[in-house]
Amino acid sequence: MSSPLACPARPQALEVLRRAGAVALADLAVTYTWRTWLFGRVPRKLSQVAFFALIGRVVGGEDAERFLVVGNALMACAVETTLVVASSAWERALGTMPLLVSAPAPLAWAFAVRSAQWIISGTGASLVALLLLGPLFGADWQLEMIPVMVLLVVLTAVGTYCFGLALGAWVIDHPAQRNVVSLLANLLMMTICGVQVALDHWPAPVQTLAALLPITHELVALRELLDGAPLSAILPDAAAGALVGAAWLAIAVVAFGRVGERGRRDGTIEFGA
């Protein structure tokens, strides 16, 4: 450390993402132990999925319970990943915002995987719900379906995380609204994306809105998989969901850039103790 830096260095995206991932894993380790996750968080998710599936059994018969168990099992993952909305605002509370803004790396790099722990816990919750509750409510998965099912759940987790990340960029400037925003986002997905109600029930404008959310496409693909559709039918829907997720990531990157710029202009980036 004897000679001061002679020329500016350029941060490397992969290195920043890798190190930010360590923050996510550290948060995950504090949020859950495997015991609290398995015997606390997962049963809570399973109860919710079972609740809706039982309603389906009571009011609509076998088709309805199968529809609801698949929709709500996948939604369990989205509910978890949209926690990114709230956890993005944690940086304000930690006091790291001014340091992140003054660092050479773009702000979006720091936030992109900083809450990725929810992707891991969300994927796990959905897979447990699909594999454990599915067969009890008419969703009989064949062994050969499982790799594709895992892929679709991961795509859902990543896509809904990106959607939440874009909302998180807005919430950073409005931290008091963090829980309201994530609840509204979940409500929107549960209502119009084919989780509780079939997509074709909604008028065209609502279906168009639903198409802008990644879970809509991944859920269609998951239902096709369960119905025994070939991969050639499933993959286009899965890819559409991934594409929508990527679009939300792009929106999030732009939005985080604006968060930094706006904060620099209006002086809302707090500094110090």
Place this chain on the structure above:
Amino acid sequence: MNAIQTRALRRVFTAGRDKRGKSGSRTALDGVDLSIPPGEVHGLLGPNGAGKTTLCKILSTVLVPTSGSASVMGHDVVTGLAAVRPLVGCVFGGDRGLYGRLSGRKNLAYWAALYGVPRRLIDGRTTTLLDRFGLAGRADERVETYSRGMKQRLHLARGLVHNPPVLLLDEPTTGMDPVSAMDFRRLIGELRNEGRTVLVTTHDMAEAEAVCDRVTLVNDGRILHSASPQELSALVSRYGRVEARNVPDTLTQRVRILPGVTRVATDTDGVTRIELASADAAPPVLRLLIERGVTDLATCRPGLEEVYLHLIADRGMEVGR
């Protein structure tokens, strides 16, 4: 080329609207001209709200000035963001600004990545800094288990992780115990020897005198005075005073007419404050008081606030409160 240069720097914050719907504004910096050559440790002294932190924010690119200009190593902080950011290390007081659930080592490694330290250098750089700041023994423990002093040392290490030539230290000893504060002063000496330029803000005059090559006093967003610590010491002793208890009225009258005594006042607690115009005025005052049997007395250096008030009064400026 100066390491830090500001010209007519001004920052106005827009406040919320009042009951009549009119929006107000607050001027945090008002035409600040400051030049700090490379390698200088420069103290920025001022009370809360003087504009010290606003200046640090602008220099660290966290805030855009309303008008005027500021540059670091010749790069403008508004138009040359990409050039300025790697050149500046920023440390502020208190224990916020760290990832409590990460270890000290992982915190440093993350900030090193954000500043573009090459991957092959990150491990060595973090280990060196953890050793230097006495954190090696707990480097792999979560930061939330650290004491406040340890967090502050980690902050300093973080500010140096990309080896910047310019360091901004905003109230860096906030919350430090006296031993840590002493270590901090030693560190500043090391940074000076390494050729770094350091801008340190504080409201502790003794700290500024101990570590700074030059000191600037600020108040209400304006520079009041720039001086070396020696000049500042002279300024402080110029405004010294004597405090004594149980001084009879007749003696008070005699003290009042001694040379160099500018003001004598006795408060309701029976403490008489004798303000002096120079250090030379103190011995005759003390001699007279002791000869007349007043033994409960002390000489006092004025606090920073008092120096400000004197400076402001000398310049005929109104004190903004």
